[in-house]
Amino acid sequence: MSSIPFPILFLFLLFGTMWFLLRAHQRKEAAKRKLPQREAYLAAHALAAPACHACGATELKDEGLNSGADARRIVSCTKCGQLLFQFTQDAA
Ligand SMILES: [Zn+2]
Structure with a gap:
């Protein structure tokens, strides 16, 4: 774990969080249409x-x-x- 530079880890977590929020939003929008x-x-x-x-x-x-x-x-x-x-x- 210590071999991964901190900024890379930060960006990875940031994109992971964004992806999760986007998926949650898309699921809600799909539920509305159904x-x-x-x-x-x-x-x-x-x-x-x-x-x-x-x-x-x-x-x-x-x-x-x-x-x-x-x-x-x-x-x-x-x-x-x-x-x-x-x-x-x-x-x-
Ligand atoms: Zn109610």
């Missing part, structure tokens, strides 16, 4: 109105898939952060 549509989500959890299936909260937030104004909306729970479903906003 979320069920609103109707399928309501049917799967036998809900009449959108609510969190994990904690039961009805306060949900939606955000654009790629940007804030994206028509594809990703809905998550404001209480526990669980990703719930996606829907496509009508173009206004």
Whole structure:
């Protein structure tokens, strides 16, 4: 171990950390794209109105898939952060 110069070890750890963070981010983005549509989500959890299936909260937030104004909306729970479903906003 002492034969590896410190800067090399530092860079190795830095790139390793960056790679890990990038992979975690990509996994989260892939999970968003795989979320069920609103109707399928309501049917799967036998809900009449959108609510969190994990904690039961009805306060949900939606955000654009790629940007804030994206028509594809990703809905998550404001209480526990669980990703719930996606829907496509009508173009206004
Ligand atoms: Zn929740």
